[in-house]
Amino acid sequence: MKKLVLAAVLALTPIAALAGAAHKIAVHVNSGDPAALNMALNNVQNVKSYYDEQGEQVEIELVAYGPGLVMFVEGKSPVADRVKAMSLENEHLKFSACGNTLRKMSQKLGKDVPLMSEASVVPSGVVRLVQLQEEGYSYVRP
Template sequence: MKRVAVAAFALAAYGFVAPSFDAVAAGRTVKLAIHVNSADKKVMGMALNNAENVMKYYKDKGDKAIVRVVAYGPGLKMLLKGMSPVEKRIEKMSLESSDISFAACGNTHRKMTKKTGKKLVILDEAKMVTAGVVELMELQMSGYSYLRP
């Protein structure tokens, strides 16, 4: 034990010190799942604000943030062509970064299509998943942090 302490002291004296935690952590990738189940334009806007702010924060630190927005229930409106109050913003965000993606709940889509009798088309930027809730669970199990604005 004494030899380890002497070696550590000697290395420190010659400028060989361990990098700080911040230096070790730089370049890391963080992952965030954002849950949207409201048709309220303000909630949708807040979800997109959160996504942009998180991606900018980590980019400014030299890190990377991967964000997945999952919409189901009334929130599916966020990802429907011609119905989404944030359609243009989603298009712009998707063009600016490949680190944000959007998932539309297939269960909700099927039920809404049946109820309305209309063909409901999801945005080109979104991917249909079987179930929004399951998507959120799977993302969390694979290391994504969870946010519900």
């Protein structure tokens, strides 16, 4: 009887719950306004704090493109200190920079635009957001 009950419980329990899966959040940033950039980072901190208090893991990827790419531009980011600190404090936080936007910015300026080391370049910010949602990430746009 115990085996039958256990089998029924396992059959009704989502696989993700059994594996202790993390919450997954994709944060969309396409504004270069310092208030919008700070709001996105506040959202990241608040989500992380909430799940930490629940004893649950959360994976967060912040994807910036268009004017929002300024968030990661070395020497120009109005939130550089926060990005650096948050990157060190949270191993489950990724910062992704749109390669399309970076290429266009570099062409417009006639030189390479340096990004902060905390950011990784993805081919397309929009495509990256689609991929993350297809992988089960919840979408947040502050």
